[in-house]
Each structure stands twice: as C-alpha cells, then as structure tokens.
Amino acid sequence: MTTTLLRYVVRDVLRSRWLALYFVFFIVATEGLLYFTAGEAKTVVGLMNIVLLLIPLAAAVFGTLHVHNNRDFVELMLTQPVSRGSIYTALYLGVSLPFLVAFLAGIGIPAAIHGIVFSPPILALLGAGTALTMVFFAIAYYIGVRVQDKAAGMGVAFIVWLSFAVLYDGLILALTVAFADYPLEAATIVMVVFNPIDLARIIVMLTFDYAALMGYTGAVFQDFFGTGTGIIVSCCSLVAWTLVPVLMGYRAFSKKDW
C-alpha cells in the first residue's frame, strides 16, 4: 500500500518545476565553484554555506506547502483502505526523497566529472545534506500537519529555519561571551547537538584542516567529534533529529481531522 501511494506522490513531485530548479541550481553552483575556485577544499566550503542555508530553507518551505496544497489528495488517500501510518510515510518519503536525489545528483554529477566524488569532504557534504534534507522535511511536515492555516504554516516554517540557521548561533555566541570566564567546552558541544545545522557544519568542517581555523573551539570539537564516540553521537543526533519530528508528525496526522 505504502509503495503504491509513494509511487504517485513521487510522480507528482517529480513533475514539479521547483524540483527541476533545485537540481539545476546545485549542478550550476557545484560546477561553477569547481571551475572558478582552485582546490577541492574551497569548493566544499563554498558549497557548505549554500547547503547549510538552502537545504533547510527549501525543505521547510516546500514541505509545509506540500501538506497545504495537497489537502484534497490527502483526503482522497484517507478514504482508501489504507492506514494513516502508510499515508504519512508515503507523503513524507514521497516529497523528501526526490529532493534528496536532486541534491545528491546536483552535487555528485559535477564532482564525479571532476574526479572528487569520493573525497572525504565531498562525501561528508553529501552526508550532511542528506541528513538536513530528511530532518527539515520531517519538521516541515510536522508544521504542515499541525498548523491549519497555510500562511501561518509558512510563517512558522520560516521562523524555524531562521532560528536554526541564524538565531541559534547568535545565542551560542552571546552565551559564550557572557560566560567567557567559565569552562564552556562541554556546554558548547551539547548546544551544537541541539542544532542539526551546526551539527552538519561541524561534520563537514572536521573532514579537512579548516577546523584549525576555528581556534580553540575548533580544537574542542576536533577532540570530541573527531573521535569514534563523537561520530556516533553526531550520527545518532541527526537520526534523532529526523525520527522525533517524523513521529510527532505521524502522531498529529493520526489525530487530525481533514
């Protein structure tokens, strides 16, 4: 049942011009950076900034919009002999997977042409982008299901993106300055775990020597996230960041009146 629904949700999303634009953007940006910047590291840093801002924004906005624009399609699915769990799974995967593939192909194809697709920084970037896609579509779907009004839903999605992408870092910086006299290493690591964008950024940064540019904090991160335990913690955190909103969204979807 889920695969039947998934096929048609994917088919609808694949025909969306936004998905095509998303793919073309990544392919042009990657090829452009590879062409104009000297060295793989600079390309990855340039792409990282795009990935960390654009993927959460696109996922948050498109995911929330998708729920609101497809209310009648969801109603049609709900009137069929299918459980709400199957429908929610099909909707979430049906939207997130095409965007994930567009991102992976958009960066992977030019990287493969230039022979760097299997380099650790590119693999880390692709992994970070994959995690951010799944996390922010999960959050977006939860928002879309919970917030009844389309405009309000879009507003909440934008605020969530702004909070994770901009405000959270500002908060960490303010706390670091305010408590500069205290040892904050452990607290900083914990705070990073609570922001998937920061987590993704550190995972990518630690794959090359640029971590040293982050100074003492970079060294602290290197000491923790560079170890086996750190890698396990960061991967588990990103999985939790995906699963928790998916489960919350499913719970809300199961109880929602359409």
Added chain:
Amino acid sequence: MIVVNHLTKAFNKQTVLRDVNLTFANATVTAVIGPNGSGKTTLMKCIVGLVRPDKGTITLDGISTLAEPAVRSRIGYMSQVARYPENLSGKDLINMVRGLRSHSHPDVADELINDMQLSSNLAKPMSALSGGTRQKVGAVLALMFSPAALLLDEPTAGLDPIVTERLKDRIAHARSEGASVVITSHVLAEIQEVADRIVYLHEGIVVYDGTLTDLLDKTEQQSLSRAVIVLMREQESASSPQHRSGGAP
C-alpha cells in the same frame, strides 16, 4: 448498512454534531439536508474516516469504519471540491485507487469514464482541467468499485446537465444493486428525484428522519424545497429568544 450511534463532534468548542443516531439501510438513497453549517459534511467525513468523532461509533455491516481501514474498500466517497495534485492526471489517480483496491473488487472505471465523457481529458494534468471535469474524475473514483456504501457530498456541483443525469442514473443503479447511498445537496429538486429518505440536520441535531412522502405529508407541501422551508422556519422559531423565554412580545 451504515449505523451511526451517539455521534458527537466539536471543532474548537463549537459542537457540530450532537448525539446523532442514524441508520442508513441497504438499497436506499438517503439525502442529508440542512442549512449551511448544520453538520452534513462533517457527518459524511466522520463516516468515511476523515474526521474523528469525539464520541460515538460508526459501523458498516457491523465493522467499525474508524478502527478498520480495510472497511473503506467498500465505501465510495465523492467530496464537495475535487482539488487533486496539479501534476497528476485523472488516469494517474484512477490507477492509484485501482492499485489500492484492486485485490478486493473488480472495477468499472472504463465504463464510467465513457459515461462521464472523460476519455479525452484523462491524460491531462489536473491543473489543466476545469472544476467540472475534476468533479467527474471524483465521481469515477467514488463509483468505480460498485461500493456497498456510497457517500456523495454535493456531487452535481459544477457538472453539466448530461453528466448530472448520468450520475443520477448511476445513483439509482447503485441503489438497485443494494448499496446504501448517502447524498447531500443544496439542489433540492435533484434530491426529490433520487432520494427515498430524508434526514434534516439543524445545528448538528437530527430534526427530521423519515421518508420523503411522510415529510411532504407532515408539512402539507407538494415539493421538497417548500417542505424544507417549513422545517427551517419551525427551527428558527424554536430557537428564537421569544420562543425560548416562552413569552409574547
């Protein structure tokens, strides 16, 4: 047979259905009518599982429509507004529903597509179709498995007269095959043509439940629309402040 027992539903403290008890018999067309906001669509949505009741049960031939998703393979539902994904075609949607239900029943979609004059528009994306054509797709989706329960919410809105007549024929055919048909419409002349039984809802309460003939006799009217006006006036006067206080002006 659909049995609705003590159904209550509220949205944000506003009660839409109040302890509704109804039985929709097989081989019967029941029209649920009432003013805007009386709870007709919510009742339909509760039966098909789109809206979760606060209290009460709904069963189709003894099986709960809320607890058992599989029972929906025996229900056809046509919603008031047929807005489907812009990038999918009518054919995609029909194939999707076939994929979800084909194990249980043979379908008559091809026959319905011809009946609804949909063939030439079937491959076009939904974004390219008019409201009426999308409504035809909705009708095919509801009727294609000859369901045991057929729920039609304003089914003829936006349909041209020829297709409206064909839809009425289909409703009559479903009844002759033993289906329990529940229909809502504001076009009371159409209701009078197809319905055997009338349920009149007012502010979520069943005010009248009986045959069309009994309603006409009770209200001493010749047409359903006039009979409904009488019912509406009775309700208005019953809920007016003067009536509530029991005093004369």
